[in-house]
Amino acid sequence: xxxxxxxxxxxxxxxxxxxxxxxxxxxxxxxxGHLDLPRMRAGGLAGGFFxxxxxxxxxxxxxxxxxxxxxxxYDLPLPGPVGADAAQPVAAAMVGHLMWMERTGTLTICRxxxxxxxxxxxxxxxSILHFEGAEPIGEDLDALHLWHAxxxxxxxxxxxxxxxxxxxxxxxxxxxxxxxxxxxxxxxRLVAECDRLRILIDLSHLNAKGFDDVAAxxxxxxxxxxxxxxAVTPSTRNLTDRQxxxxxxxxxxxxxxxxxxxxxxxxxxxxxDGWDPVLRHLDHLIEHLGEDHVxxxxxxxxxxxxxxxxxxxxxxxxxxALAAHGYGEALIRKLAHENWLAVLDRTWGR
Numbered sequence: 001x002x003x004x005x006x007x008x009x010x011x012x013x014x015x016x017x018x019x020x021x022x023x024x025x026x027x028x029x030x031x032x033g034h035l036d037l038p039r040m041r042a043g044g045l046a047g048g049f050f051x052x053x054x055x056x057x058x059x060x061x062x063x064x065x066x067x068x069x070x071x072x073x074y075d076l077p078l079p080g081p082v083g084a085d086a087a088q089p090v091a092a093a094m095v096g097h098l099m100w101m102e103r104t105g106t107l108t109i110c111r112x113x114x115x116x117x118x119x120x121x122x123x124x125x126x127s128i129l130h131f132e133g134a135e136p137i138g139e140d141l142d143a144l145h146l147w148h149a150x151x152x153x154x155x156x157x158x159x160x161x162x163x164x165x166x167x168x169x170x171x172x173x174x175x176x177x178x179x180x181x182x183x184x185x186x187x188x189r190l191v192a193e194c195d196r197l198r199i200l201i202d203l204s205h206l207n208a209k210g211f212d213d214v215a216a217x218x219x220x221x222x223x224x225x226x227x228x229x230x231a232v233t234p235s236t237r238n239l240t241d242r243q244x245x246x247x248x249x250x251x252x253x254x255x256x257x258x259x260x261x262x263x264x265x266x267x268x269x270x271x272x273d274g275w276d277p278v279l280r281h282l283d284h285l286i287e288h289l290g291e292d293h294v295x296x297x298x299x300x301x302x303x304x305x306x307x308x309x310x311x312x313x314x315x316x317x318x319x320x321a322l323a324a325h326g327y328g329e330a331l332i333r334k335l336a337h338e339n340w341l342a343v344l345d346r347t348w349g350r
Contacts, residue, residue: 002329003120004315005337006048007255007297008130008204008226011035013053014301015097016090026101034300034311037106040125043312046337047116047126049154049225051302052094054087054135056080056161069171069261069269076171078161087135088143095150098129109151113345128344130202130225133159139186141193148197153348154225155194156202157187157210165190166213168205169236173267177236177243182209183217191217200347203227203247204257204297205237215246220347222252226297228262229284232277235262244288253343254285255297258305273307275321282322282335291331295339 014033015022021030029036035045056079068074101107108119110126119126129151137143144152160168165187167180183191187210194201195218203211203224215222224247230238239247239254247254256278261269263277285294298305300312309318322332 001044001316002319002333002336003044003046004296004319005046005116005126005340006300007295007340008049008051008132008257008302009035009298009300010051010053010132010302011300012050012094012097013055016094019093019097022097022100027104027106034298034305037125039312043315045312045315046120047110047128048298049128049130050098051130051132052091052136053132053159053302054082054090056082057086065171066269069173072173072267074171074173074267075175078168078170081162081164082135084136084138084143084164091131091136091147095129095147098127099150101125101127111151111153112348113341116341116344128153130154130156132156132202132205133161134163134165134190137165137190139164141189144190144193144197144199148199152199154200154202156205156225157183157190158205160205163187166210167207168210169207172236173261174234175236176208176234177211177230177238177240178208179236180207180209182207183213188213188217194218195220198348200344207236208240208243211243211246215250220250221343222247222250223343223347224252224254224297226255226257226259226299228257228281229288232280232284233262233265233267235267237262241288244285248289248293251293251343251346253293253295253339254289255295255340256281256285257303258296258298258300258309259303260306261304263306269304271304271307275306275308275318275325278306278318279321279325291334292339292342295335295337
């Protein structure tokens with residue numbers, strides 16, 4: 001089985017919501033969601049980016065957002081900003097859960113590519129601590145150093161809603177990613193300090209001007225951990241060909257998002273059978289980025305995924321579909337894990 005290293009999951013959010021059941025959720029599985037240790041092992045999912053995402057306390061519960069996303073066109077309202085004082089205790093709880101997972105002996109929080117390779121060789125899940133939104137970091141950036149000491153090695157300045165550092169894209173279909181202003185002055189300082197600490201900057205969820213600001217300021221490869229091709233599915237969350245060209249020129253990377261709403265050309269959230277939308281996006285990404293700059297960014301436990309994948313156990317079916325589509329074994333290995341390890345080496349080892 002070819003091992004898979006994945007660009008994004010929201011598993012820690014499940015533990016945040018059910019902390020008393022974390023042993024069953026992680027170690028034996030409770031039949032919910034997309035991930036747990038047994039299903040990762042069964043599907044060859046050797047590791048990936050484990051996201052810390054702080055839920056919005058003022059999210060509009062009266063709207064059925066899933067139903068709206070299944071009936072395009074749509075333009076969903078974004079919740080308001082979350083301050084660092086409110087976000088930090090939530091992030092600490094989620095990082096604590098990841099550290100508990102490490103203490104079980106089943107997972108390693110990796111700070112280098114050597115750590116990832118060692119964990120994979122030992123049969124432990126290789127985890128990268130990632131922040132999906134920089135809300136747990138204040139504008140003075142002191143907390144960035146605290147989180148870095150705890151293992152933070154990847155950070156997205158925003159999760160769609162605005163932060164002190166920049167502006168994300170709304171969930172809109174059809175739509176362009178050019179939706180507002182870019183990074184704030186604090187955001188520009190954040191990018192510079194992440195470059196100094198060699199923390200990967202994730203472009204997923206940033207709007208076009210924020211993307212361009214990162215590209216102008218950072219000397220690191222440009223990486224979108226879980227995004228797709230705008231030319232195939234014109235969602236604000238997907239990347240235009242211009243953005244893909246910038247990523248390629250930087251030696252960067254895009255992880256294919258399995259979320260149906262960003263895969264289906266019609267923009268609907270509903271699941272689907274078969275592989276056509278997945279293959280269309282991968283073909284486009286490989287055409288515009290090259291074979292060395294594409295991988296997977298599943299969004300497991302954070303999105304509806306295609307029926308043919310289902311959960312982590314479906315990854316071998318995905319690799320079989322790629323082979324049937326004409327991708328050779330060398331390319332499949334690149335997509336599955338080699339490209340992620342290479343771009344992390346270029347980012348962390350600069």
